Amino acid sequence: MKHSIEGMTNLPQSFSIGAGGGLGGFGGVASPSLVGAVASANNDRNMQSAEQLVLDLTNPELRENALLELSKKRELFQDLAPLLWNSCATIAALLQEIISIYPVLSPPTLTPALSNRVCNALALLQCVASHPDTRMLFLKAHIPLYLYPFLNTTSKSRPFEYLRLTSLGVIGALVKVDDTEVISFLLSTEIIPLCLRTMEMGSELLKTVATFIVQKILLDDVGLDYICTTAERFYAVSRVLENMVGTLAEQPSSRLLKHIIRCYLRLSDNPRACDALRDCLPDILGDTAFQSCLRDDPMTRRWLQQLLHSVNTNRVPLQAGGFDHIL
Template identity: 70%
Template structure:
């Protein structure tokens, strides 16, 4: 794939257009806010999702090792030093074959499934995927092929599983140091926003949203200001805020993790606190989450909520506003039983209250 070329921006259903967020730097207005989901938050953040597609699908070969190495410019997988054992050579040959299979519509589905299972075993898989001719185009084709199923919501479990396998490979590219910047320059995250903009609560849609959030989560995980700068120019914050209010617990957790990472960057904090509308939108969703957590407590979500409030309190204007609007359950002892064994989060809450001159809870 040519590093300098950028794919055409896809059509965005439901009226979502990239770069036209009220969170855009030039805007001062406010904004409007069947597969089994992966079993853990860690799976969402690492991309280690279970693959509901039946295993055992036969792989159809489409070329020898010469064509495979030509496909990727002869770049070896994994560790390049030392002599490869026969088993390592056979495994590497199979991976190259699977990559080649992605370019053939007849073998792509099986290739997606097998590569998504093997991607953790090969540290250099992301550069191979990026530089292999036609592979990134094939992954994007998988994504745009399900756009017509988003509205009206007709996405099936099988279609969701297949596109999630493609998204898992994109997450591999997004998380690799060598390909992360290229991934952003090509604006590939924008292809995922239609999935985040869906509201259907069926399992195929929930799995699709969670996997898409995992790709964005992989981008922000390494505290890169270029990533934050890119995301601030898009609709990611309002999309995450809506998921934080209406998604499943796992989706809420990954969405608030993304917002927290944006806040932890000075550019992100200043951006959100630049206008009252932006601060109010974020503060309202966090307040609603606190109210929900009173009824159904989740320690994992509560940690992120407290840390978001704590980071907001670092901004003078936001700190002044929080003195008036910090939810009462965070001021009293409502969550003390839940936090009794979590010293770190208790200290975060203590610091937050001290920042607001409320006095601190005992740690």
């Protein structure tokens, strides 16, 4: 489709809509009503195609192709998420795809073909998680919990990396919208330990997505309070962030560093956490090690300056309830 559109933009003026020759040689530009009618017809065709593919999901013989086509074209189908959610047995079919590969997680025998198929199902669940009309229904059904076994895997093979990345994409879609109810649900599960594990052991892209999820949780007041309620939780997060900074000193990644600094800055909003950061904030953040990495990112440079200023000036006495006092 992209190639055909690009080809049309290179047509001679006499063949272009709105040129002197007009549409079909009748002169003038296409009327708004005609353009609207064409767009409406396209939408109708897309919707009919989507409805048929969604029906195919419940047929085991047609499901694999339906998963592939829907995942590839999900941006073209308006209101695909409500259609998926409200169609009979569709979500059950997607969950069946997920559950079916649990046996190959341990020992790790997941093949590329199986990984691609289940990731297509996860892409459709991400669509449901992103839509405002289905997001909370998705949570109330506790569907994210079905993804956690994937995040618990440790195999470095490409099928498993792809599986973990797509699973994190579903969680990332949930937290992109600033919603305390979403954060509260995730905190009632084991999402923080799973993300911390990925931040320690995953590839750069996996680390980036997992750190983004932790960042979005911290940016919510409920999430910040949860992390800073106990010394154990705070030091679990800060220790992983510190290790990641050490790794980035050898293998810089401006995108990942941005999320790490934002996590630290948000932690510094809590008085006890800010006090504790005086002792556990990596010294390397205060020198010139990352200057070149942040050269083209003025916002992250400001975040880092604000972080260093907060940690160096806002010290809370231990008797006021610092983490050292708790320990």
